[in-house]
Amino acid sequence: MIYFKTYEQRKVKEFQVDIESVCIILLTKKSDFKNEFLFLKKINMTISRRKFIKTAAISAAGITLIPNMNAQIGIESEKEKLKRQAAKIHNRILTLDSHCDTPLSIMYDKIDMGTRNDVYKTGSKIDFPRMKEGGLDASFFAVFISQGKRDAESNTKAKESAFAIFSAINNQLKKYPKLAEIAIVPDDAYRIQKSGKRAIYIGIENGYAIGSEISNIEEFYTLGARYITLCHSKNNDICDSSTDENGPEHNGLSTFGEKVVIEMNRLGMMVDVSHISDKSFYDVIKLSKFPVIASHSSARAICNHPRNFDDAMLKTIADNGGVIQLCVLNSYIKAQAPNAERDLAQKALREKYNNVDDMSPEQKAQRMKEWRQIKIDYPEEMATVSDAIDHIDHMVKIAGIDHVGIGTDFDGGGGITGFFDISQACNITYELVKRNYSAKDIEKIWSGNFMRVFKQVQGITQ
């Protein structure tokens, strides 16, 4: 802890901060990222050189040390050292989030991707400025279609909704060509990272978007979609879901689902096994010519939830050469004590808005707002970054370091203490550094493993 005086509008303020906060204060004075990082490095260096602090850096930043506290400077705590190491690794490697539902916030909450939104005021967890702030280079924006009726008319509607979401993503990218760019092939992320922009890939969450028409897969592939999550929280024509309250319908992957997997293999599209039932998972593994991804799932041994993978599945995904991407949705990270009132409120909301297919965008926005309010009224016990990395530790122990990654599920329910929005992405790296993961391992977790599968599926040999 160190003491500073700042001079703002001729008023002198005294306050007590830790070194990390000082860096943040100083960073707000800079706009260019490269400069920010250099400046951060410089400040860290100066902290260990007392004389230099007193003169150049501090005076340049308009901050004066209170003389009698100088003695406290010069000792870099272990935590600060690890933070500095983490920031260095985090800024050097490619960081990729394999799943977020941010297009929902664009569509229904009218969140602007070029604006820095306040998560506590808007509920929004990702925009381009916060991606930059959190050092997140690349992200898969999900075209999410919630499961509705499975007749011809509803299938057409689902496909149209998917098209509208593609347009919404593309409109935001067109609006901010200096901040982000569409990414299609694996190498795009590295190229776009070098240009200082955010790389935005597209995935489809819920194969319901293709209805019962195989040719729709190629149509979505042409639009840039590079994975399809086969189902969502309910069974569909492709397979059984891990969370359908009516239980299995096809005993895993359906006959149509088999055709879907074969077509995705042919096109070079990643098969996403998150959300699908255990039996569906094993059916896909048996059939797929290429390794699969679980774009946002965690470990069942650490938090017993059907959305998470048990140890046998973790071993299977390793044998398959695939990858499981840690999902930071609170109730998948930390088991929650039963809360009957919350369950009732959620049930009532589901009944109130039971026909998502026929809802207007305004009604969908209202539904999301009420869903968030329930979370505020009946708060969950929040998981921490340390709890989340317990899942990584376990998945690495069972599946190995080459088969684990990160898929936040931000804007689709993701968010824990310390990683509540994307601006806090470096906290994940910090915890990994703290637990002695090497820079090489951290790079594998943040992007290397996922990119390996992406390349294999696209027929690119390394």
Ligand SMILES: [Zn+2]
């Ligand atoms: Zn999901």
